[in-house]
Amino acid sequence: MSNILVYAEIEDGVVHDVSLQCLAKGREIADASSGKVDCLAVGSGIRAAAEGLGAFGAEAVFVAEDAKLEQYLTSPFKKVVSDFLKTNSYDLILFPATTVGDDLAPAVAEALGVACVLHCDGLAGDALTRLEFDRKVSTTYKAEGCTIASLKDGIAVAGAPDSSRSAQVSDVAVELDAASTKSKVLRRDVAKKTVNLKDAKIIVAGGAGVGTKENFSLIEELADALGAQIGATRAVVDAGWLPADHQIGQTGVTVRPAVYIACGISGAVQHRVGMLDSGKIIAINTDKNAPIFKIAHYKIEGDLKEVLPKLVKLIKA
Amino acid sequence: MSYNCIVIVREVWDTRDLTGSVLADNGSIKDSMLTRFEPEDMNALEMALRIKDEHGGKVTAFSVGTPKQVDVLRECLYRGVDEVVRVDAGASSLGTQAAAQLLADAIGKAGQYDLICVGVTVADGESSMLGTHVAGKLGIEQVSYVDAIEEIGEGRVVGKRGIEMGYEYIEAPLPALLSVGVALVEDDPRTPRSAKAMLKLKAKKAEIPSADVDASAVTSPVSIAGREAVPERAVESKDVAAEDETALKSMLDDVLKGE
Ligand SMILES: Cc1cc2nc3c(=O)[nH]c(=O)nc-3n(C[C@H](O)[C@H](O)[C@H](O)COP(=O)(O)OP(=O)(O)OC[C@H]3O[C@@H](n4cnc5c(N)ncnc54)[C@H](O)[C@@H]3O)c2cc1C
Ligand SMILES: Nc1ncnc2c1ncn2[C@@H]1O[C@H](COP(=O)(O)O)[C@@H](O)[C@H]1O
Numbered sequence: 001m002s003n004i005l006v007y008a009e010i011e012d013g014v015v016h017d018v019s020l021q022c023l024a025k026g027r028e029i030a031d032a033s034s035g036k037v038d039c040l041a042v043g044s045g046i047r048a049a050a051e052g053l054g055a056f057g058a059e060a061v062f063v064a065e066d067a068k069l070e071q072y073l074t075s076p077f078k079k080v081v082s083d084f085l086k087t088n089s090y091d092l093i094l095f096p097a098t099t100v101g102d103d104l105a106p107a108v109a110e111a112l113g114v115a116c117v118l119h120c121d122g123l124a125g126d127a128l129t130r131l132e133f134d135r136k137v138s139t140t141y142k143a144e145g146c147t148i149a150s151l152k153d154g155i156a157v158a159g160a161p162d163s164s165r166s167a168q169v170s171d172v173a174v175e176l177d178a179a180s181t182k183s184k185v186l187r188r189d190v191a192k193k194t195v196n197l198k199d200a201k202i203i204v205a206g207g208a209g210v211g212t213k214e215n216f217s218l219i220e221e222l223a224d225a226l227g228a229q230i231g232a233t234r235a236v237v238d239a240g241w242l243p244a245d246h247q248i249g250q251t252g253v254t255v256r257p258a259v260y261i262a263c264g265i266s267g268a269v270q271h272r273v274g275m276l277d278s279g280k281i282i283a284i285n286t287d288k289n290a291p292i293f294k295i296a297h298y299k300i301e302g303d304l305k306e307v308l309p310k311l312v313k314l315i316k317a
Numbered sequence: 318m319s320y321n322c323i324v325i326v327r328e329v330w331d332t333r334d335l336t337g338s339v340l341a342d343n344g345s346i347k348d349s350m351l352t353r354f355e356p357e358d359m360n361a362l363e364m365a366l367r368i369k370d371e372h373g374g375k376v377t378a379f380s381v382g383t384p385k386q387v388d389v390l391r392e393c394l395y396r397g398v399d400e401v402v403r404v405d406a407g408a409s410s411l412g413t414q415a416a417a418q419l420l421a422d423a424i425g426k427a428g429q430y431d432l433i434c435v436g437v438t439v440a441d442g443e444s445s446m447l448g449t450h451v452a453g454k455l456g457i458e459q460v461s462y463v464d465a466i467e468e469i470g471e472g473r474v475v476g477k478r479g480i481e482m483g484y485e486y487i488e489a490p491l492p493a494l495l496s497v498g499v500a501l502v503e504d505d506p507r508t509p510r511s512a513k514a515m516l517k518l519k520a521k522k523a524e525i526p527s528a529d530v531d532a533s534a535v536t537s538p539v540s541i542a543g544r545e546a547v548p549e550r551a552v553e554s555k556d557v558a559a560e561d562e563t564a565l566k567s568m569l570d571d572v573l574k575g576e
Contacts, residue, residue, distance in 0.1 A: 071485075073487070074449075074458075074459060074460070074461070075458060098481060099461070099462055099478075099479070099480045099481060100480075102446065102461075103446070103449065103461045103462070105446075106445075106446040106449040106450055106453075107449050107453060107459075109414075109450075110414075110417075110449060110450050110453030110454065111453060113538075114538060115414075115538035115539045116413075116414070116539070117539055118445060118446060127542060131547065133330065133332050133335060133339045134332045134333075134335050135547060136335055136338070136339045136546065136547055137339050137340060137544050137545065137546060137547060138544070138545045138546075138547050139541055139543075139544050139545075140541070140542040140543045140544070140545075141539050141540070141541060141542065142539070142540055142541075142542040143538055143539045143540075144538050145538065147538075182458055182489070182490050183458050183460070183487055183488060183489040183490070183493075184487070184488050185485055185486070185487055185488075186475060186486040186487070186488050187485070187486050188480075188483065188484070188485040188486070189483045189484050189485070190480070190481075190482045190483035190484075190485070191482045191483050193482070226573075244482045244483055245482055251479070251481075251499070258572075259572045259573070276550070280571075280572045281552075282568065282572065284559075293554070294552070295550060295552055296552065296554055297552060297553065297554050297555065297572075298554065298555055298557050298568050298572070299554055299555065299556050299557065300556075300557045300558075300559050300565075301556070301559065302559025302560075303559070306559065307559050307565075310559075310562065310565060311565060311569065314562065314565055314566050314569060315569060
């Protein structure tokens, strides 16, 4: 029997998609072993979002709410989660593999002296698998006793909410001492989300090969003609040509559109991991040896400044 | 005000440009695999050396492994580190948590320090948060995914932490541990410092001291149960000539069919 706890990461009143995926995965395992799945949410102003987790399959939802927990910091969150786990026991605790989950999971494991495996792509019984060595090897980890894991985006499909289900919601007392409140967040510079790449059917993505910020009008025209969203590599975001919410890849979003058009993108592994499950990949690149061509269904060796206007013309014709 | 900095460095498999299989027939990592200085640890090292350049103080590098597995410590000496300490892990390979325990024991015995820097190891996909475990065992504050130090002084450090869609600036009291991220942005600290010839000669002969810790006393709650090769992705791909409008049109028709 597996009793599972899912850490529900909530930002701006929304449960993180990967936390919902963890819940779906946890549900699957618990159902197969007649166990249960609960959720723990920590923060400030998170109650409404946490209550909604019942519809996604959580049996009980625990809410640790406190104004001091408005922004994520390791020590106070570690204190709250590990205090909770000292009085509530679970076999498996799942965190989303985000910059919060990957930070908090090992910190809690450390506080409790239990096992921790990060960035898992697979979870079956007590076997945790993870892709390593440039995705060439899948390594299976086994742990003894209570196990903490962070699961990567794509681990499961976050199901649609079922309004006939609800969870028992209870409050968790928050006790923060001086030792857990020594650090502080001075400020945050975070891009507002203006694009929804995850739900896009078609993505036209530009890389450093686009050349200039102005040239992005070529990408925009194709995206408009196709009703597509615009993606980018980190090189483009670092250059300031597009805001960070457009970034696809390891430190950006992971996308799975039906069609992905990669324009002037070399296809570095950190970019590939964010888009290689796209249905059809079209790559336009002047370098016939660009790694992106290894995963492209359609390879166009050529200058995007010439190819993109052609495509727009053909679509509009 | 000068600072005593500690860096934790690791020698890892070189996963760049891997071709062919990584695994030998018996499922272990092939002997022919090369190793390299963990790139994020290199960032951490550079960060510590810059603090020393600016404020003075001392940099000490720690690494876990047998004498053969810690060439990175010699490289640290080439790059300007003052002292190195090898932490012996015994015969078997340790998990992250056990390695963290040994490091924490060794660091605890090494005397006063202000800051510990270690890489987050993202490059090879084995993103174990060694730093988080070490900080937890030492009972000090930690900040992860730090791409740059914004400020250090008055008993505190401000780290610029890379998060989804941007950055946050975290202030932590010293002593603190920073898990250093990729730091691709702005000023890339990955550029190695010039290995000064004199230093190089001296370091070649240098004894690498080892810490007095007991590897037989630590255990890891996690073990590797097996490794499997992941087959190369097979993509059926078509070349489409950039000038051929008919071919481009039929490509568009193909991919947009389902839409
Ligand atoms: C830890 C870590 C995390 C990272 N996370 C991410 C991430 O999330 N997302 C990401 O994208 N990157 C990420 N990166 C960076 C990644 O390694 C690459 O540096 C980046 O993806 C390269 O972007 P690019 O393809 O746009 O640029 P480049 O690699 O410079 O490629 C530009 C390409 O454009 C082609 N080109 C040039 N001119 C033309 C033209 N006129 N027409 C057509 N083609 C042309 C060139 O042949 C070249 O192939 C990360 C790196 C690290 C270390
Ligand atoms: N609990 C863990 N979580 C994440 N990574 C781990 C864990 N244990 C071991 N690793 C990684 O697995 C690799 C092999 O570990 P080792 O057992 O030391 O040979 C190392 O690169 C570690 O970073």
